[in-house]
Amino acid sequence: MSQKNAQHPALKEGNSAVITGGASGIGFAAAKAFIDLGMNVMIADMKSEKLKAAGAELAVLAEKKGVKALAQAADVSDLSALEELECAAVQAFGKVHVLMNNAGIQPATDILGKQMPWDRIIDVNLLGVINGTRIFTPGMIAHGEPALIINTGSKQGITTPPGNPAYNVSKAGVKAFTEALQHDLRNRENCKVEAHLLIPGFVFTPLTAGGRTEKPEGAWTPEQTVDFMLKSLEAGDFYILCPDGEVDRKTDEKRMMWAMGDIVENRPPLSRWHPDYHHAFIDFLSGTPKDLKD
Known part of the structure; x- marks a missing residue:
């Protein structure tokens, strides 16, 4: 299905979208x-030549297409910058129908490492x-038209692999927040705003490139990810769990x-990477019934 066939009522001609982290990657593709x-x-990103070029x-x-495209410098960690972004979007478009909270960073962190990257x-x-x-939603509810909030999460916020604990914590928080948001919205009388959690797979973006200039074979492009997102929105999926060229659904x-079985089975946390449970996980992944511990 092409992007032009997306049928979600918020994604229609004449409506307006605001995308943070919109100067590159998934945000720019969206x-x-x-x-x-x-x-x-309207795309928002840190003030840079990249934002200007985008x-x-x-x-x-x-x-x-006979529509408007605007770029605004905004650091999403600054509350006043987000308030200014909302004001600018309403002034430019009148109404916001899609908010895509997509801005994200991934510097390395350790549990007992430096404070700055954690913050x-x-x-x-x-x-x-x-x-x-919280800044955009009241206005999106008030205008009474179908609207979408798309928050970009991560599989790392669900399986929380070792390696970058601050990133995992942040994305686990996005998942919990977006679930709570959708529960709230669906229980508001006459509310036409929906929330969805985008969970990308391996996508080749500036965030994940790691110095590489060519896309790895197994990675999806941002455009593939956005196309999958649009199809999932049309289907009404809350959890937009994207595959990629290396990992299927x-x-x-x-x-x-x-x-989740670590809790239910009372295993050690992150048992997938625990030496006593590694082989059991491999058997589970392959569908071979085995005791949970070798």
Whole structure:
């Protein structure tokens, strides 16, 4: 299915979208897709030449479609910057129908490591989503038209693998917050705003490139991820669990089930990476019945 066939009522010609982290990667791909649907778009990102270039490219695409594309510098960890972003979007478009809280960073962290990267990750990845939602949502509810809030999470917020605890904590928080948000919205009388959790797979973006200039074979492009997102929104999926070229949905599901099984089976935390349970996890993944502990 092409992007043009997306049927969610918020994704229609003449409506407007705001995307944080919109200067590159998934956010920029989403901006292009929304413009292609005939929507007005405002991207927000840190002030940089990258944001300026992205805004210029989107403006050309928007002009061809007869819509608006604007770029605004905003640090989502700054509450006042998010308030200014909401004011700018309403002033430019009148109404916001789609809010995509997509901005994220991933500097390395350790449990007992330096404080600064912990603070920065939580401020951007988690509080940026929470505060962006809390600032934009009242107006989106008030205008009474179908609307979407799409929060970008991560599989690492569900399976929480070793390696970057601050990032895992931030994305686990995004999952919990977005679940609570959707529960709240669906219980508001006459509310036409929905929340959805985007859970990307392995996507080749500036965040994940790690110095590489060529896309790894197993990675999806941002455009593939956004196309999958649009199809999932049309289907009404809350959890937009994206596969990629290396991991299919069945494998993702088993990894997540194993992670929850640590609680249910009273295993050690992160037992998937525990030497006493590693082989049991491999057997579980392959479907071979075995005792949970070798």
